[in-house]
Amino acid sequence: MSEMGRHLDTLVVSATTPDETASATLHGRTRVTVSLASGYYAYTTDDRLADKLAQLGRLLWVARMQEYYRFKSEQLGRQVRGEGAPRTPAQSERREARDNIVARGVSHDGAVGLAAVGLFTWTASVAPGTARRSSEEEFCSAAGQAAEQLIEDHLWNLALVWANGAR
């Protein structure tokens, strides 16, 4: 395994919504934990929770990407900020296919559903009544499960798309 491989296995990156009501942390490659500001859960709604999760998904993946390039820069001793411009039409098509991968994840109890396109655009659904029915702890755990499933789904599809895009 490469240095980067080991780093991705163990890294911890976090993101918080701009209003500071919700945070998420990625542990290693796929495990995600979610937490809410003290007292927030008691007064919020299902729709607002869904909105927070969608924001967190996008912010968390941006943070993870930044960490990838930060570590790469450190490894190479030069500043690498991201991908270079595509050099061939095939490369452009492959990147486009990657950015259009639709990945999904659902919590074990079905209360939280997540979907992401290319991990850039996230949507979340929280089953009606969840905020009243589930505890804050149950909700956060469900959100983490859905996120983990989504990331695994994305990584598998990414491997398929990336390999086939090189054909």
Next chain:
Amino acid sequence: MADLVVDLHDLWFAEQSCTEMAQAHTQAASTVGGCDAADALDRPAGIGLGSSGFYSDWSYLRDQIVGMLTTNASSLDDSAAAMRICIDTFTSTDADVAQDFKERQAAIPYE
């Protein structure tokens, strides 16, 4: 006779100086000749100019430099020897000159 002794003493200074310079050349030749970069330049045959790099050209130059140092050393050494011969030819035939020369050497040593 006094002048001859002074001249012999001067000749002796020249002899000593030439001997020292010959020794310097010989010592430098020995240092240069003892420097060998064969191990330092050794590497697999597929790297650079081959398994010994530029060693053959370098050692040729080294031997050339040793050669010129040695040539100059011999010229100086043999000239010093000639000066000793000259001193001997003047001192061996005249005991007084020999004695005066010895005293002057003791009075004004080479250093």
Next chain:
Amino acid sequence: MSDNYGDVRGEATTLVDRFAELETRHQAMLAFETAAEDGSLDDAHAWTNERRARELQVYSDQWYGEIRSWFEDIEELFDELADLPDPGTLLSTAQSLNPALSIMSGPSGHTDISGGTEYAPSASFDKLQSVPTYLADWNGIAADAFKSNFIPPLERVAHNEFEAIVSLRSPLLAAGEMWKQARKDVSDLIDETNSALDDYEGGKGAADAVLALSIIGAVVAVAAVPFTGGTSAALYWAIAGSAIGVTGAVVGYPAEPKKELDISGDTPADIAVSLRQAVADMKLQWIENEIFIRDKIRSLTDLISGYTAPSEDSPPLPRYPNVGAPTSGHTYSQATVHEFSLPRPALADTTPGNAQDDDHFGKPD
């Protein structure tokens, strides 16, 4: 950058394992997609996690060994790169010449312009300038010739000898710097290759920046180590004596076939291709650098032999005396030879029988 040079072979093996692992996964994904297209497997995008793991394992068990064999040449490639000359040994070998410089610094001392080191006057030469005075009253023919033809140029010749030793040391210093940078390049190449594989593995396009060979920086260092004093070339040969008609003859830079190595590719196998190409380019640069150094050495050998190229642009080959006769472009000058090796003085052949003759020492006035 990490310093991988200490364990190049181990790093290369790890690299080959990664190529094999990622290429196997790559091939598996192609196979799953193809099988879905021709209907022999259902859509791989929709498999459960358990199914994904199982199918990958089955594929890997069958093909990993063969796929690894596609990359095994990389281990051989790095096996060679693991044994580059040791910069430390080159440096210490070069420095072993320093005592010769101390001895040959002449009656006035010299500055070693390659490193700025000041060498104090050498005690062995401190009466050199007085020798003609000591011999003032000895006016035989050989003695006069010794006073007027041998001793006066000796200080200049000793200085040329000093500079020749500096020039013998310079190629070793240059090579030390060159291989130090080459080792860094090998280490960087491993890092860049791992980085390209990281990008493949993470589904990312290659970054724009490419690896700048540090050996190119070393080229400047090589040129700065003066065979003729680097920027002070004119000064160097001015010191070396007006009889030597060479001005900056050996200052220049080696050819640069490739400045940057680009390690990238759309698949692990493509990345391996770019790695092989990068190693070839890097090795070519090493050859260019060593040719550059070798030609400087040859120029000096020619010079000491009395042969000089007509201008600094002239090729140093064919040459005297290693390779037959000089080209017509080279000019021979015995005076140049004598700037390094003085002709043997007649005085040196004095015998007891002729010492007092007018041909030799004569009798003092």
